[in-house]
Amino acid sequence: DGGITQSPKYLFRKEGQNVTLSCEQNLNHDAMYWYRQDPGQGLRLIYYSQIVNDFQKGDIAEGYSVSREKKESFPLTVTSAQKNPTAFYLCASSMRQAPYEQYFGPGTRLTVT
């Protein structure tokens, strides 16, 4: 079955630690995205990548970093510089022909204490 996987579903970290969230897709999509969702709010774009080895900052990139070494994978690192990292993180992908029609993974809920 084709789809997007994010792991783990729940992640707990101590303040001051970097943490990397995994996102893998086997849909052969060119573009991939990372969003952050806080309770009662919509999705805010962190980073996106349209092709391998290239990515752009979204609206809230500060305190985050990404890499795109393979078409299938787009890991997100939440660094200790992110002031309020506890949130629900969603990864998405889309085809080149329909970039706005995004397919989302199941999300990772990160809790930092």
Add this chain to the structure above:
Amino acid sequence: GQQLNQSPQSMFIQEGEDVSMNCTSSSIFNTWLWYKQDPGEGPVLLIALYKAGELTSNGRLTAQFGITRKDSFLNISASIPSDVGIYFCAGAYNTNAGKSTFGDGTTLTVKP
């Protein structure tokens, strides 16, 4: 940046009732999308609209791309319990390849 105002924020309805929600923007968009999110899961695309005035259906769901290009509407007919969830609108402009702006969502509760 661009902002979307989605209303209502929440709705409580009886099973079988019709539902209407809308999304407005201060900027024009070339694409409007509607997603549904179940609790603790990722959103799922329901309908994509690409032309002003376009009316598109997906089962009991119907969405419209407003003529002004600054708004969109979603209707759900004859609601059922599995319609429960958060409905998000998203707008996009062609020059922001792949970048969409999301509304804050409408939370729908359906009472059996």
